[in-house]
Amino acid sequence: MSFSFDDYISISIHKTDLAFTQYVKNKLAAFNIAPEQNLIIMLLLKNDGLTQIELAEKLNKDKTNIARMVYNLEQKGFIKRSPDVNDRRSLKVFLTDKGKELSNIVIPIAEEFNHVVTKGITDEELENLKVLLNKMRENLRS
Amino acid sequence: MSFSFDDYISISIHKTDLAFTQYVKNKLAAFNIAPEQNLIIMLLLKNDGLTQIELAEKLNKDKTNIARMVYNLEQKGFIKRSPDVNDRRSLKVFLTDKGKELSNIVIPIAEEFNHVVTKGITDEELENLKVLLNKMRENLRS
DNA sequence: GCAAAATAGTTGCTATAGCAACAAAATATG
DNA sequence: CATATTTTGTTGCTATAGCAACTATTTTGC
Structure with a gap:
């Protein structure tokens, strides 16, 4: 077999993302917040009153997921949804x-x-890392 | 609000991983293979007869997921499971x-x-990237 | 201004992803 | 060698994740 599984950068990124999610999940578990629910909370702390579509765009996710996560957050009493007066399709x-x-x-x-996470990593290295990640995402778009 | 959401490297990595998964999913859809099922297939192409636990270790995943993905692959006729003669707990x-x-x-x-994905990225940059990702995963272990 | 197209959200489907609790089998320990 | 512990796999639970098809609105084009 000529390929080497662990050489794929995508595998390395995937494993890293899994490790991150698991770590955050454990930290947040005591407060009844899941990792992705947490991202929504943080977005709203910066910018309250976003619509579900706006949340989806900021998180690069399907609107379906957002709807379900927001519904769960509403059940938990952390958020409240109300229809936009100017556009009754939208929920703020x-x-x-x-x-x-x-x-x-x-x-x-x-x-x-x-x-x-960034212990022992310089700001310059982090900046380069972000540039590379962006480039890889761009490569998939074209 | 003092934090800047998009500055977190974890967010950048998460979005990149999502984009990767989606791209691969579309490429594989025609062949009735999901992205993670594909990783199992690739591992088996290199090393047929792995047990579920060994697959879980190589993919850094919970054995529960592996069991379910392997079950689905068996339903599709791509793999076959048989108990290990030396250890009847294990399924090869x-x-x-x-x-x-x-x-x-x-x-x-x-x-x-x-x-x-790696278009316009040098081997050295990729190597540095892998080192950084490893370091970040290590940082969470300690 | 009305039909066509686009947009926001929901529902149903499949596929990850991990934890807790469990059964069956193998190993360790006295 | 019999009991305690560990290991492998499963089931049930919750939480992402995205696609297709749908409803209800809003916007576009004529």
Whole structure:
């Protein structure tokens, strides 16, 4: 067999992403927030009242997933959805008071996670890494 | 809000992994193979007769997922499971003839995918990238 | 201004992904 | 060698992840 499985950069990236998700999942479990739900919370902390489509675009995800994650967050009482008065197709997503309180939890966890992950890696290396990742995503678009 | 969402390297890696998976999924769809099922096929092409636990270790995944993916591959007729004669707890996973024929499909697709992804990126950059990804995974272990 | 096309969201489907609890078998330990 | 522990695989649960088809709106084009 001429190929070497572990040489594929995609495999390396996939395994890294899995490890990241698992780590964050464990950190957030005590607060009843799943990793992707957490990303939505963080987006809303920066920009409350986004529509589901806007959330989907910012997370590069299918709107179907967003709808289900947002529904779960609503069940948990962290967010509230209300129809856009100017466009009744759209649902605007707002943090509840309970959701806003998560700020004190999720941002420190995200910062600490990022700090742990990037230990021993220079800012320049991180910048190069982001450029390469962007380039690879671009390569798939064309 | 002091954090900047897109600055997290984990987000960049996650989005890249999603893009990769989606691309491969589309390439493989015509052959009735899902992306992760494809990884199992490729591992078996290199090393037929691995047990489910061995597959799980090589893919850094929970054995639960492997069991279900292998079950699906068996339903599709690509693999066959038989108990290990020396250890009746273990199931050894073998490619069927139909599974072996996939070699002509999945390896070219993997090579072509890798070629497209790494366009405009030097071997040295790829090597540095792998080192950084490994370092980040290691950072989470300690 | 009305039909056609586009957009936002939902439902149903399949495929990952991991944890807890379990059964069956193998290994370790006294 | 009998019991305790470990190992392999399964089942049930929850949470992503995306596609196709659908409804309800809004926008476009004529």
